[in-house]
Amino acid sequence: MSTPAERLAALDAAARGPEREGAILLALEDEALTVRDRAIRLAARYVEPAVLGALVADGEHAVRRNAGLSALERQGPYAVPHLTVMLGASDPELVMFALQSLARIGYPPAGRSILPLLHHADPNVAQSAIEAVGQLRTREAVPALLKLVEGELWLQLAAINALGAIGAAEAVTPLLALVPDSVLAEPAVQALRTIAAPESLEPLLRVLPAVRERALRDPLLLAVAVVIDFHPDPVPLLARAGPELAASAEFVAYLAQALAALPAAGDMDGEGDSLQRAAATLAVAAGIEALEPDLLARLATDADAIWLEGVFHRFPDALAAHRPRLLGHPDPDVRGGVLRAARFEEHELPELYEHLEDTHSRVRAAACYAMGRLELDSTAPLLVERLRRGDRAEQAAAAQALGRLSADALTDLESCLRADADETVLMLALEVLSTCPVPAFEPRVLQLAEDRRPAVRRAGLRAAARVTGARADVLLLRALADRDQATQVDALELMVARGGEKSVAVLVAMLGTSDSLRFHVIRALGQCRAQAGATRLRDLLPQCAPHEQLQIVAALIRIAPPWIGTFLRERLGDSEVEMRRMAAQGLADLAEEHELPVLLPLAEDADWNIRNEVARGLGRLARPVTRQVLLALARDVEPVVAATARAALERLQPEAIRIPA
Amino acid sequence: MTGFDQAELKLLTDLIQERFGLMFNGIRMEILESRLRPRLRELRLTTLRDYYHYLRFHPDREAEFARLPAMVTNNETYFFRETHQFDLLIHHVIPERRALLRDRPLRLLSAGCSSGEEPYSLSIALHNAGLPLAGMSWEIDACDLNPERIARAHEALYAESSLRACDAEARRRYFTQEAGGFRLKQKYREKVRCFPSNLLAPNGALGWAIYDAILCRNLLIYFSEDAFAAAIGLFARSLAPGGYLFLGHSESLLDRKTSFAPAMLGGAVVYRKLEAA
Ligand SMILES: C[S@@+](CC[C@H](N)C(=O)[O-])C[C@H]1O[C@@H](n2cnc3c(N)ncnc32)[C@H](O)[C@@H]1O
Numbered sequence: 001m002s003t004p005a006e007r008l009a010a011l012d013a014a015a016r017g018p019e020r021e022g023a024i025l026l027a028l029e030d031e032a033l034t035v036r037d038r039a040i041r042l043a044a045r046y047v048e049p050a051v052l053g054a055l056v057a058d059g060e061h062a063v064r065r066n067a068g069l070s071a072l073e074r075q076g077p078y079a080v081p082h083l084t085v086m087l088g089a090s091d092p093e094l095v096m097f098a099l100q101s102l103a104r105i106g107y108p109p110a111g112r113s114i115l116p117l118l119h120h121a122d123p124n125v126a127q128s129a130i131e132a133v134g135q136l137r138t139r140e141a142v143p144a145l146l147k148l149v150e151g152e153l154w155l156q157l158a159a160i161n162a163l164g165a166i167g168a169a170e171a172v173t174p175l176l177a178l179v180p181d182s183v184l185a186e187p188a189v190q191a192l193r194t195i196a197a198p199e200s201l202e203p204l205l206r207v208l209p210a211v212r213e214r215a216l217r218d219p220l221l222l223a224v225a226v227v228i229d230f231h232p233d234p235v236p237l238l239a240r241a242g243p244e245l246a247a248s249a250e251f252v253a254y255l256a257q258a259l260a261a262l263p264a265a266g267d268m269d270g271e272g273d274s275l276q277r278a279a280a281t282l283a284v285a286a287g288i289e290a291l292e293p294d295l296l297a298r299l300a301t302d303a304d305a306i307w308l309e310g311v312f313h314r315f316p317d318a319l320a321a322h323r324p325r326l327l328g329h330p331d332p333d334v335r336g337g338v339l340r341a342a343r344f345e346e347h348e349l350p351e352l353y354e355h356l357e358d359t360h361s362r363v364r365a366a367a368c369y370a371m372g373r374l375e376l377d378s379t380a381p382l383l384v385e386r387l388r389r390g391d392r393a394e395q396a397a398a399a400q401a402l403g404r405l406s407a408d409a410l411t412d413l414e415s416c417l418r419a420d421a422d423e424t425v426l427m428l429a430l431e432v433l434s435t436c437p438v439p440a441f442e443p444r445v446l447q448l449a450e451d452r453r454p455a456v457r458r459a460g461l462r463a464a465a466r467v468t469g470a471r472a473d474v475l476l477l478r479a480l481a482d483r484d485q486a487t488q489v490d491a492l493e494l495m496v497a498r499g500g501e502k503s504v505a506v507l508v509a510m511l512g513t514s515d516s517l518r519f520h521v522i523r524a525l526g527q528c529r530a531q532a533g534a535t536r537l538r539d540l541l542p543q544c545a546p547h548e549q550l551q552i553v554a555a556l557i558r559i560a561p562p563w564i565g566t567f568l569r570e571r572l573g574d575s576e577v578e579m580r581r582m583a584a585q586g587l588a589d590l591a592e593e594h595e596l597p598v599l600l601p602l603a604e605d606a607d608w609n610i611r612n613e614v615a616r617g618l619g620r621l622a623r624p625v626t627r628q629v630l631l632a633l634a635r636d637v638e639p640v641v642a643a644t645a646r647a648a649l650e651r652l653q654p655e656a657i658r659i660p661a
Numbered sequence: 662m663t664g665f666d667q668a669e670l671k672l673l674t675d676l677i678q679e680r681f682g683l684m685f686n687g688i689r690m691e692i693l694e695s696r697l698r699p700r701l702r703e704l705r706l707t708t709l710r711d712y713y714h715y716l717r718f719h720p721d722r723e724a725e726f727a728r729l730p731a732m733v734t735n736n737e738t739y740f741f742r743e744t745h746q747f748d749l750l751i752h753h754v755i756p757e758r759r760a761l762l763r764d765r766p767l768r769l770l771s772a773g774c775s776s777g778e779e780p781y782s783l784s785i786a787l788h789n790a791g792l793p794l795a796g797m798s799w800e801i802d803a804c805d806l807n808p809e810r811i812a813r814a815h816e817a818l819y820a821e822s823s824l825r826a827c828d829a830e831a832r833r834r835y836f837t838q839e840a841g842g843f844r845l846k847q848k849y850r851e852k853v854r855c856f857p858s859n860l861l862a863p864n865g866a867l868g869w870a871i872y873d874a875i876l877c878r879n880l881l882i883y884f885s886e887d888a889f890a891a892a893i894g895l896f897a898r899s900l901a902p903g904g905y906l907f908l909g910h911s912e913s914l915l916d917r918k919t920s921f922a923p924a925m926l927g928g929a930v931v932y933r934k935l936e937a938a
Contacts, residue, residue: 516720520705547720550718554711578717578718609672640668643667
């Protein structure tokens, strides 16, 4: 008796020889899972669908049947014609297998051939057919599915799911009829959620407060939230429904509970999270005032709750109506939340000024934030004052707000840039100037870009990068040799962002030094697609360490000089596999149709990554002549390659499925 | 581009698997992505392929490898997770080994303990056990690959999410509330020793044939076949004869040839080291 490892090795060896198919077929029955798995991969690649189909048809040997099916499935679109033939088999089990495989392969054109089976006499076959058209999103199946919704329970369930998966708006009325009082209410709600048709909003809002069991209520709430999201204009409807929802203490308590729900451990699909968001959306959109303080406080205190701000901005009306009351709320976090969430107008500035005097700094910071959103130059003096004297949160909010004003309004910043200014103030002021440069401060900015303190220096550099003229160029240049490595790399990035021929010339010159910065210089040249650096990069290649060499090739691919094709072809002969991969990637990105003869042979390369690049490149070129190669790649032993090839096939014009005789 | 490219992801995960034996099939890609994105930004790299090349060729690659596992492994844990296993330990394992425990303390190991919630829960359970433990002393060893987690275990200061399975009563009894969260009371921290150790490259910190039971929960799911086998081999060596291994609910030794025999205890499957092994 050999061990699985030995049999695995024997299989791999045989797969390279003339006895390949026999060895693979035998290994499909191996008792060890690892051996069978390998055999399945190899079968997908080397055994024809008809042969695999025969294995599957022979119902005697369950292990082999399953292995054959897995291999067929892995062949993807290549196996579709054969699986379609199997749909006509007399053995209902075989038909079911074929249906399930077609569904999992997910090649949409296969859907039409399934339609006749939707009303199959064997309910198991019919069910599999219904599920398959759902997964393949076959729109032509909708009329038949609608009829099935009236039929027998099991098929009803499958039909509902399929209609949901297809997103069939025609199904809204029959589905709503099942909610809340049928055994199928929950699947119907799930389907309504995926269909997300605007006309379902009103009826769903009507049932939601009436249903008490959470098993149905939670899905209903999620459905409502999704429908609101996709609705072109949900506001009038929600405004009408609001008072009634708010009046039901039971319903409000339910929403509060949903809002507090922590996502459970191992909550893989994030359903707990979605429930929270759904509850928040409904509470805000319908203006349920009792829940607003909690939501606002959460917005003010929890950095992960920033999404709430978006919800309030999307549905501003209710908050606007309750604003005066909420701004006087005893909890400072609620006040802070309102200032962040509500919209203010210019004439309401005095109200914001009042909150600049709040006893709580978080509220004051939120007031700065709200002022910033108005983008009014007249607020500059007060904001500068906060920047200078506020506490941390206020300072940061004030700086952010100042960055949104015009340069003319920023003259007051002068006081923040003085030599005796506090370091934080100085840095924040520089940050403002890096978003909104002010010519009057340029000399001071250039000075600060050479400050002794590294943090100030870096902030100064960022601001200096916005200053035009040679002096700033020189500064950045000098910073490339800064004693602080982070500053060096910053300077490099700032130079690239500044652009211009001069910086390219500097970068090219820096290629001569062989320190750790060169790695970044190479990348930077790629990023600015500097044609002028191309030949220098190429010539540097032999002298560099491997990590730089790969970056050089990557940079040249971005620059794409006229000789790139030849250059990449040479790299394909490299002994380092990463270099060959990089070259293949370049060809996949850049090759033109006449270079197909270079690309196509690589489809047989021993390295999966190179085959993957070929599939990607062929997808980009989308030439029908490459269909056969792509079909072979679509059943590659490596699933990633197969997936890429399938995506590429979808970009070719779909071809009618040819049924073998 | 949103999301990592699948091929690039495979390059990286294959490399990680080759190096550490960790398997990533089970990890949500978004998690991997959210953990690595900030690091790429720090290194000023753009794509995952850049990062892969960095790990393969950059002069600083060894330092990067050293911090990688901590970045990509799942640390998720909380107090009183799967406590029925503690009951099994107290009501079945300890009574069975009572005779042995007359002259030495009960020794337990929490392997892959993250920030300490598991060994500390165990300690609380032992404190509360009453009779079965009367007159007996115990020691709990706890190790994790990630030194940062171990530092947190030493600090024993926990946020709300670690206490998600604790009611108000438990919070009051076992913790003191502080500005930064909930601190485990000192008496439950005594006799728990937390130290860094990689199960796949043991540093000798684990005892040899001394533990009465090992808990290794919710980490073998991320291991490849080979790594799994290596870890099980290590547990077999570290357990005293007849000692027990407790795995997480989605992990199993069934279908594998190991030096453990499955045993049904209180309706659950646990694994007992074969006497001869
Ligand atoms: C998901 S946590 C599980 C924590 C705890 N056992 C529980 O069940 O709640 C997994 C922990 O295993 C650790 N880990 C992963 N691979 C490890 C290895 N090779 N050696 C030691 N610890 C490892 C991780 O650092 C992480 O803290």
